[in-house]
Every structure is written in C-alpha cells, then in structure tokens.
Amino acid sequence: MLHYLLQTLVFQVLFLALYDIFHKKDTFFAWNRLYLIITPILSLVFPFIKISALSSPTPQGYITQLERVITVSSENLVVLGTTGPEQNPTNWWMVLYYLGATISLVLLIMKFYKLNILTSFSFTSNIKNKKVVTLPNSNQAFSFWNTIYLGDGLQEEEKKQILTHELVHVEQKHSLDQICFEILKIVLWWNPMIYIYQSRVTVLHEYLADEAVISTIDKRNYIEQLLNATFQTQEITFVNQFFNQSLIKKRIVMLQKTKSKTIAKFKYLLLVPVIIGILTYTSCSDESNQPINNNIGNSSSIKNSNISEHLKSGEPECPNQNSEYDKNLDNYLKIAVGKNTEVIVDIISIESSKKIRTVYIANNTTQFIRHIPEGKYKFHIAYGYDYAEKTVDGICKAYFKNEKLTEQGIQVLDFNTIKTKEGVNVPSYNLTLDLPGDSDHDHESDPS
Numbered sequence: 001m002l003h004y005l006l007q008t009l010v011f012q013v014l015f016l017a018l019y020d021i022f023h024k025k026d027t028f029f030a031w032n033r034l035y036l037i038i039t040p041i042l043s044l045v046f047p048f049i050k051i052s053a054l055s056s057p058t059p060q061g062y063i064t065q066l067e068r069v070i071t072v073s074s075e076n077l078v079v080l081g082t083t084g085p086e087q088n089p090t091n092w093w094m095v096l097y098y099l100g101a102t103i104s105l106v107l108l109i110m111k112f113y114k115l116n117i118l119t120s121f122s123f124t125s126n127i128k129n130k131k132v133v134t135l136p137n138s139n140q141a142f143s144f145w146n147t148i149y150l151g152d153g154l155q156e157e158e159k160k161q162i163l164t165h166e167l168v169h170v171e172q173k174h175s176l177d178q179i180c181f182e183i184l185k186i187v188l189w190w191n192p193m194i195y196i197y198q199s200r201v202t203v204l205h206e207y208l209a210d211e212a213v214i215s216t217i218d219k220r221n222y223i224e225q226l227l228n229a230t231f232q233t234q235e236i237t238f239v240n241q242f243f244n245q246s247l248i249k250k251r252i253v254m255l256q257k258t259k260s261k262t263i264a265k266f267k268y269l270l271l272v273p274v275i276i277g278i279l280t281y282t283s284c285s286d287e288s289n290q291p292i293n294n295n296i297g298n299s300s301s302i303k304n305s306n307i308s309e310h311l312k313s314g315e316p317e318c319p320n321q322n323s324e325y326d327k328n329l330d331n332y333l334k335i336a337v338g339k340n341t342e343v344i345v346d347i348i349s350i351e352s353s354k355k356i357r358t359v360y361i362a363n364n365t366t367q368f369i370r371h372i373p374e375g376k377y378k379f380h381i382a383y384g385y386d387y388a389e390k391t392v393d394g395i396c397k398a399y400f401k402n403e404k405l406t407e408q409g410i411q412v413l414d415f416n417t418i419k420t421k422e423g424v425n426v427p428s429y430n431l432t433l434d435l436p437g438d439s440d441h442d443h444e445s446d447p448s
Contacts, residue, residue: 012039012193015043022267025257027254028265033204033205049279052283118133137152138151139151139154148166206247214255316398330371334369338435341433342385349376376413378412383406388400414427
C-alpha cells in the first residue's frame with residue numbers, strides 16, 4: 001500500500017511539473033482544465049496497469065542463481081500476538097488516516113451547511129433558469145452548482161458583469177471539478193498535490209469565465225471593475241468566487257495576455273513519452289507489487305488430481321504427515337516465487353534437524369506459511385517443474401520430475417518470540433526465490 005501511495009504522489013508531481021513548465025502560461029484554458037482533471041485520476045490508476053508489451057525480462061546478469069531477499073525491518077518484525085490487554089494491537093497509522101478523512105468530510109459538510117444557511121435567509125430569483133440568491137448587507141459574489149450568490153451592496157453595473165461571469169461558471173459546470181477535488185481531499189487528505197491541483201483548477205475557472213465575459217463587454221471596463229472590487233468573500237473554498245483577492249492580479253495579467261499560438265498545443269504531446277515511461281515502470285514492477293494469493297490453485301504441471309487437491313493450501317498433505325504447528329503463534333514466513341520456476345521448501349529445525357513443514361509454491365505466486373513453532377530454522381529448497389510425491393523408506397517426499405536445482409539454505413531465521421514491556425513480539429519474515437530466465441525445461445531429475 002505504501003508503495004502505491006508513493007507512486008501516485010510521484011506521478012502527480014511529475015504531471016503537475018509538466019503543467020507548470022509548459023502549459024500554465026498558455027491561454028488554452030479548456031485544454032488545461034481537462035489536463036488538470038484527468039492527470040490526478042490517471043495517477044491513481046496507473047499503478048494498477050500492467051502492459052506485457054512494455055515489460056522486458058530482467059537481464060540475466062542481474063539475477064543471481066539463488067536470489068534471496070530477507071528484509072529485516074518493521075515489516076518483518078511485527079506484533080502479531082500479545083498477552084494481556086495488547087492482544088489486538090492498534091494500527092495507529094490507520095487511526096490517523098481515518099481521523100484525517102473524517103475531519104475532511106466534516107469540513108466539507110460544514111461548507112454545504114454554510115451555503116444552505118445563506119440560501120435559507122436570502123431572497124431568491126431566477127435568471128436564464130438559474131437561481132440567483134440576493135445576500136442582504138453583503139458585497140459578496142460567487143456561484144455554486146446552478147445558483148449564483150450576489151450581495152445587495154453591489155452596484156447595478158457590477159451586478160450585470162458579475163452575473164455574466166458567474167453564469168459561465170454555472171453553464172460550464174465548474175462546480176463538478178471542485179466537488180471532484182473535495183472528494184479526493186477526503187480520501188487523500190494527506191496528499192499535498194491534491195490541494196495544489198485544486199488551486200490550479202480554481203484559477204483556470206476564473207480564466208475561462210473572464211474569457212467568456214470580455215467577448216461580450218469592453219475589456220478595459222471589466223479590468224477596472226476588478227481593480228476597484230471590494231474583497232469580502234466568505235471562506236467557502238470550493239465555490240467560484242468573483243471577488244478573490246489572490247486571483248485578481250493573475251486574472252488581470254491573463255486578460256491582457258496575447259492569445260497563445262495554435263502550434264503551442266503540440267506541447268501536450270509531451271504527455272505521450274511521460275505516460276509511456278510511467279506505464280513501462282508499472283509494467284516492469286516485480287511480483288512484490290502483485291496481489292498476494294494465499295491459496296495455491298491447481299498447477300498445470302500436476303497430473304495427479306488428488307495431489308492437486310491437497311496443494312490448495314500450499315502445504316501438500318502427504319509430505320506434511322508429521323508437520324508441526326503452533327496455533328497460538330500468529331506468525332508467518334512469506335515466500336514469493338518469481339516467474340522462472342516452481343519451488344518446494346522444506347523448513348528444518350536447527351535444534352532437532354527435524355523437518356517441520358513442506359511447502360510447494362507455483363511460479364509467480366506468493367504464499368504465507370503460518371503458525372510456525374518457536375525456534376531457529378534453515379531451509380532445503382528445490383527449484384523445478386512438474387510437482388510429484390513418492391514414498392522412500394516409509395517417508396513421503398515431495399519432488400520435481402523436472403528439477404533444476406537444489407540448495408541447502410544458509411540463512412537461519414529465528415522465530416523465537418521476543419518479550420517486551422508492551423507485550424510479545426512475534427517475528428515474521430519475507431523470502432523471495434527465483435532462478436534466472438530459462439525456457440529449457442527438458443532436463444528431468446528424480447532425487448531420492
């Protein structure tokens with residue numbers, strides 16, 4: 001999840017930097033509006049897109065014969081079981097997230113409540129099928145959805161120009177953009193890029209409305225009105241505010257700006273290599289970002305239906321007749337297998353040299369081995385294809401008919417619990433296994 005959130009943040013920074021450098025000063029306001037609405041949404045979607053044509057196999061020189069990654073970090077040493085009142089430890093990160101989302105939702109509800117109060121205690125009329133709310137004792141002017149709010153303290157000439165301006169906001173559905181970002185701010189309240197995106201869109205809304213107004217009235221008179229405006233707009237951030245002091249200077253500068261040349265639209269094509277680069281990155285992400293499958297399905301290489309049925313849990317029944325579990329320990333060994341092999345892992349106790357568990361994992365799959373008794377363990381690992389079972393000296397063994405390689409793992413994992421003042425920390429680990437790319441599956445081995 002953290003990796004996904006970081007990806008979306010980086011993509012949004014990249015898109016916004018592209019906008020600020022190449023498009024922000026252009027007068028293609030409608031195009032820029034579309035850009036600022038679409039790119040943050042694309043940033044949320046791209047991490048899920050995997051295009052095989054854009055992914056290329058990792059060069060063999062970068063894959064060790066036995067690639068093993070065991071990360072010792074907070075992800076791998078977690079509080080899974082505790083004693084006393086700490087039986088179910090609190091995930092404070094999730095508490096913080098939901099607290100922020102709740103506060104953002106409450107703030108949005110309060111904004112709607114303020115609008116409702118203004119509408120309830122004001123005089124309303126209609127112009128061009130749009131509701132106009134006259135605010136008593138006010139010089140405010142703004143719009144939201146299909147409603148325009150005008151203070152009764154505005155002069156008649158001001159009202160005419162403001163109505164023309166606000167009608168553009170209403171007719172072009174600018175409130176939809178604002179609501180979209182308000183929703184994103186609830187879900188992604190921690191992401192500063194969403195707030196920056198919204199501020200950019202708000203400016204564009206004013207440019208679009210000003211552009212429409214000066215096509216019907218004198219530009220100079222309109223600019224003079226902006227310069228002489230009274231600034232008393234209420235803090236309801238997602239409404240389209242006519243009197244917004246921070247935007248006045250930008251609006252006047254843009255009103256006096258020469259129209260951008262049509263050929264400048266070709267700058268939007270810069271999005272193409274950026275998007276291709278992003279999709280190439282997401283498509284080449286390793287299997288650690290793929291959905292985890294806790295259940296092993298029927299492997300196509302398994303011919304015996306009974307064996308296939310037993311493999312659904314990842315721990316075949318026959319080789320695990322003497323397996324050991326400790327249901328009181330909610331620990332795990334997470335094993336991720338790459339696309340170039342299938343794996344059989346024997347978990348062997350260092351103290352007793354006894355095999356406590358045998359696990360079969362199909363290629364491109366992640367499996368969790370849970371409830372491992374306390375102790376230190378090493379691994380016997382077999383790589384290959386065509387899973388099978390046989391009995392040798394009365395002991396059922398799992399093996400590959402087409403075996404590629406075996407190894408006695410040198411890494412020792414300590415599953416002994418660690419007692420602290422807060423409770424009992426139960427260590428868990430990640431193990432990543434794969435072989436270099438190899439399409440030759442003709443070699444067979446039948447180990448005893």
